[in-house]
Amino acid sequence: MRNKSTRLSDVEALEKILRSDDALDPEIASHLQELAARLPLRELISLVERCNSVRAALILRLLPRHRSIAVFDALDFGQQADLIDELGNSEVFEFFDSLEPEDRVALLDELPAEIADRLLKSLKKPARDVTGVVLGYEKGSVGRRMSPEVPDIYPEMTAREALRQLRATARDLETIYTLPVVRTDRRLVGVLSFRELFQAPDDKPLGELMKEAVYTYASADAEETARWFLPLDILAIPVVDDSRRLVGLLTWDDATDIVEEADSEDTARSGGTEALNQPYMSTPLFKLVRLRIVWLLVLAVSALLTVQVLSVFEDTLAAAVVLSLFIPLLTGTGGNTGNQAATTVTRALALGDVRTKDLWAVLWRELRVGMLLGAALGALGLLLASLVFDLHLGIVIGATLFLVCSMSATVGGIMPLVAKKVGADPAVFSNPFISTFCDATGLIIYFFIAKAVLGI
Amino acid sequence: MRNKSTRLSDVEALEKILRSDDALDPEIASHLQELAARLPLRELISLVERCNSVRAALILRLLPRHRSIAVFDALDFGQQADLIDELGNSEVFEFFDSLEPEDRVALLDELPAEIADRLLKSLKKPARDVTGVVLGYEKGSVGRRMSPEVPDIYPEMTAREALRQLRATARDLETIYTLPVVRTDRRLVGVLSFRELFQAPDDKPLGELMKEAVYTYASADAEETARWFLPLDILAIPVVDDSRRLVGLLTWDDATDIVEEADSEDTARSGGTEALNQPYMSTPLFKLVRLRIVWLLVLAVSALLTVQVLSVFEDTLAAAVVLSLFIPLLTGTGGNTGNQAATTVTRALALGDVRTKDLWAVLWRELRVGMLLGAALGALGLLLASLVFDLHLGIVIGATLFLVCSMSATVGGIMPLVAKKVGADPAVFSNPFISTFCDATGLIIYFFIAKAVLGI
Numbered sequence: 001m002r003n004k005s006t007r008l009s010d011v012e013a014l015e016k017i018l019r020s021d022d023a024l025d026p027e028i029a030s031h032l033q034e035l036a037a038r039l040p041l042r043e044l045i046s047l048v049e050r051c052n053s054v055r056a057a058l059i060l061r062l063l064p065r066h067r068s069i070a071v072f073d074a075l076d077f078g079q080q081a082d083l084i085d086e087l088g089n090s091e092v093f094e095f096f097d098s099l100e101p102e103d104r105v106a107l108l109d110e111l112p113a114e115i116a117d118r119l120l121k122s123l124k125k126p127a128r129d130v131t132g133v134v135l136g137y138e139k140g141s142v143g144r145r146m147s148p149e150v151p152d153i154y155p156e157m158t159a160r161e162a163l164r165q166l167r168a169t170a171r172d173l174e175t176i177y178t179l180p181v182v183r184t185d186r187r188l189v190g191v192l193s194f195r196e197l198f199q200a201p202d203d204k205p206l207g208e209l210m211k212e213a214v215y216t217y218a219s220a221d222a223e224e225t226a227r228w229f230l231p232l233d234i235l236a237i238p239v240v241d242d243s244r245r246l247v248g249l250l251t252w253d254d255a256t257d258i259v260e261e262a263d264s265e266d267t268a269r270s271g272g273t274e275a276l277n278q279p280y281m282s283t284p285l286f287k288l289v290r291l292r293i294v295w296l297l298v299l300a301v302s303a304l305l306t307v308q309v310l311s312v313f314e315d316t317l318a319a320a321v322v323l324s325l326f327i328p329l330l331t332g333t334g335g336n337t338g339n340q341a342a343t344t345v346t347r348a349l350a351l352g353d354v355r356t357k358d359l360w361a362v363l364w365r366e367l368r369v370g371m372l373l374g375a376a377l378g379a380l381g382l383l384l385a386s387l388v389f390d391l392h393l394g395i396v397i398g399a400t401l402f403l404v405c406s407m408s409a410t411v412g413g414i415m416p417l418v419a420k421k422v423g424a425d426p427a428v429f430s431n432p433f434i435s436t437f438c439d440a441t442g443l444i445i446y447f448f449i450a451k452a453v454l455g456i
Numbered sequence: 457m458r459n460k461s462t463r464l465s466d467v468e469a470l471e472k473i474l475r476s477d478d479a480l481d482p483e484i485a486s487h488l489q490e491l492a493a494r495l496p497l498r499e500l501i502s503l504v505e506r507c508n509s510v511r512a513a514l515i516l517r518l519l520p521r522h523r524s525i526a527v528f529d530a531l532d533f534g535q536q537a538d539l540i541d542e543l544g545n546s547e548v549f550e551f552f553d554s555l556e557p558e559d560r561v562a563l564l565d566e567l568p569a570e571i572a573d574r575l576l577k578s579l580k581k582p583a584r585d586v587t588g589v590v591l592g593y594e595k596g597s598v599g600r601r602m603s604p605e606v607p608d609i610y611p612e613m614t615a616r617e618a619l620r621q622l623r624a625t626a627r628d629l630e631t632i633y634t635l636p637v638v639r640t641d642r643r644l645v646g647v648l649s650f651r652e653l654f655q656a657p658d659d660k661p662l663g664e665l666m667k668e669a670v671y672t673y674a675s676a677d678a679e680e681t682a683r684w685f686l687p688l689d690i691l692a693i694p695v696v697d698d699s700r701r702l703v704g705l706l707t708w709d710d711a712t713d714i715v716e717e718a719d720s721e722d723t724a725r726s727g728g729t730e731a732l733n734q735p736y737m738s739t740p741l742f743k744l745v746r747l748r749i750v751w752l753l754v755l756a757v758s759a760l761l762t763v764q765v766l767s768v769f770e771d772t773l774a775a776a777v778v779l780s781l782f783i784p785l786l787t788g789t790g791g792n793t794g795n796q797a798a799t800t801v802t803r804a805l806a807l808g809d810v811r812t813k814d815l816w817a818v819l820w821r822e823l824r825v826g827m828l829l830g831a832a833l834g835a836l837g838l839l840l841a842s843l844v845f846d847l848h849l850g851i852v853i854g855a856t857l858f859l860v861c862s863m864s865a866t867v868g869g870i871m872p873l874v875a876k877k878v879g880a881d882p883a884v885f886s887n888p889f890i891s892t893f894c895d896a897t898g899l900i901i902y903f904f905i906a907k908a909v910l911g912i
Contacts, residue, residue: 040670041670041688042670042684042688045687045688046808049809050809073689074687074688074689075687166654167654167655170651170654170655171655176651176654177633177650194633194650195626195632198622198623198626198632199623199626199627214496214497214498228498229712230709230712230713230716231501231530231531232497232498232501232530233529233530233709235691235708252691252708252712253686253689256685256686256708256712256715257686259712259716260686260715260807263719263723264803264807266723267719267722267723267726267799267802267803268799268800268803270723270726270727270799271726271795271796271798271799271800271887272792272795272796272799273796273799273800276800276804279804279807279809279810280800280801280804280809280810280818281804281809281810281814281817285821285824285825288800288821288825289825289828289829292793292796292825292829293829293832295792295796296789296792296793296796296829296833296861297832297833297836299788299789299792300785300788300789300792300833300836300837303784303785303788303789304785304840306784306785306788307781307782307784307785310780310781310783310784311781314777314778314781317777317780318777321770321773321774321777321780322770324766324773324777324780324783325763325766325767325770326763327766327780327783327784328759328762328763328766328783328784328787328895328899329756329759329760329762329763331784331787331788332755332756332759332762332787332891332892332895333752333755333756333759335791335891336728336751336752336755336756336888336891337748337752339727339728339887339888340727340728340729340748340751340752342727343723343724343726343727343728343729344724344727344729344732344736344744345736346723347720347723347724348732348735348736348737351716351720351735352502353505353506353735353736353737354735354736354737358737361737362736365741365744368741369741369744369745369748372745373745373748373749373752376749376753377752377753377756380753380756381756384760405752432792432795435788435791435792436788439784439788443784
């Protein structure tokens, strides 16, 4: 976004110094410090995100404190947690203290219990109390990600009074742009955008200015709530307890964070792995292996099912070896059709466009889509296999493709909904599992049709 | 987020009326109108998102105009485009006029040229001009998604003057929370958050209050810029032309929109389909088929490669039918390993954590990860196949798994980077293509090892 030609060379120089394994002599250190001081914040963050924790800690230590705090604050919670080990106690405590209460809690969630405990104890009383409020809510709930610091705005105040008070207290608030209005018992009665307050006549009471509040419960699902920020075009949403008393605000930056994490997790899981929670280049190699090996083993073991299925039909295969030529094509196409449906429905579920009660409607849609796709592919398969081999094999391939596509689309479409219904993650049931399932079932369909048509 | 027990019945009643195919008699219409008026905006949006365009138009027509505008505004551009056909001209023109200029352009992009033209002509002169500015930038650029309406704030102004002017002009601005400061020639000299302005002493000149601006060029990539909102924690970013003159602001809601669209597209493509650009339940059946059939055909045709590979080894297969039993297991595991790597790297690319110049670093990382995964799976395969079949087959399976995993992880990791380098979409090369590639190559590896070890 800046003038790239001059800046890039700075970044490159920095990266080069950081790549070398030599110990840092004072001259290089001062050169590095000078370079890092010159870089815009954006590029500094990029740079740190691409370093392992030793190097990242080195850069943070070279920066003036206000800049290193800004960089640390911008990092993913996973990378922040990695850095804790590499930084000195005093730096860690200072960084931790500078975070918003809800960001502190998100970082604590990534850390081993004893370190989390030590960090919490390092906070001064008011900061510890306010962090404790957020910590008291369950993981995945709105309460766990909300900002507990809210303004004291009452319906009896006039616009001028409210503005004066906000001006005095704004420093302690995460946002002043969305203003929840409460009664003296903290019950939420309305909401006011700062912009409306700012443009209102001085003597207008807030009770006449405020609107009906769109609010959420502290116990509500964080992702579901966060997804509403976009269509409703809101910067923050008031959070209330079960008696509708105001307990915090969920702000747009935390909502965006929640959505990004959820999308990263869904993406990773539908690719058969787990989300990194930190930038790829900064992720240790063994963490990559660890995040993948479990899924890979589970999938490989479940793929033994296909070996089982095939060994049942070993005689058929021996009688017509030509059948084995089409195995990857048929299982692959089944997998692809299933993945298309699963991916589409999983995304729709994540965005809130489809709900579990839509199961039958989705089944009916995907069955029809699958049959149409299967008819097209089956016709093609019939034609090609008849031309290259013979009509009988053409019929086997064509019919199998039709049935496999119909089945895969249907199963792929409803599996994410079934997963959600039983409390599992829909994304997990997306691609790899559907593939394995469609492989085994597709093979059974294939051999039954082959036996019938070819008379083996 | 509201009291669910009372509201849900309203929604259910509405859905029931809307599901019935009967023509709407006046009594039902008035009942429907009453129900729709009672529903909170959030649930009304949800409801419309789940309807086909005929029903959605029906609901919009029953609502008071300010509510129908709010609902229309919240819909995806794809669904808005579908609705244009169903609504009357006067409604369409009114809805279109009520959108922000950049949202108008996003909707126009979804429409056939003649309808887009008619809509543009329906705007009054100032609105048409301001929309024209946005339309002048290329698709996918920041300019195409920015808000061209910016405040006139100069460094010589005092805080009091700036506040007074903002209060007078706020109605025409999309945001007042991020304030770009310009010289009289419109060159950007700094940026000021409203909050700082609000808390500043009355007589302080803006020149002393403003900070160095983080800005972007109108020609910059929209997704790349939008991804920066989260780490930098900003509500809007000033957009400048090549001479650094202020031309607009990219606001957080448009940035969030851009990121959501990009994520939906990536998710869809790695599942081998195209993004819907509208809620699943409102998507016509034939659109679902159309978005999937092309990919499915391309993948099926490329899977003919595996038929080709297997027919080369047909004699080997005939000599040892047992080899065919492991085909789906081996191709499946290769595909899974490749997908894991491709998914991880594609997401890292989307988030900006990995760049194309990291190709060699990624290759080296993924090769090592693949070898470690392959060693684990290969050892398991060796053991199981030796126990169930014999040692020779065990060696074939174990060695194949090791090589297939090493290759798949490496190829899966670098393919997204290669795709980006040649200007293709990394997500496209993610799952389905990698699977097909790994299938064919994996089979070749398998049969070469089998021929060598079993001496066929």
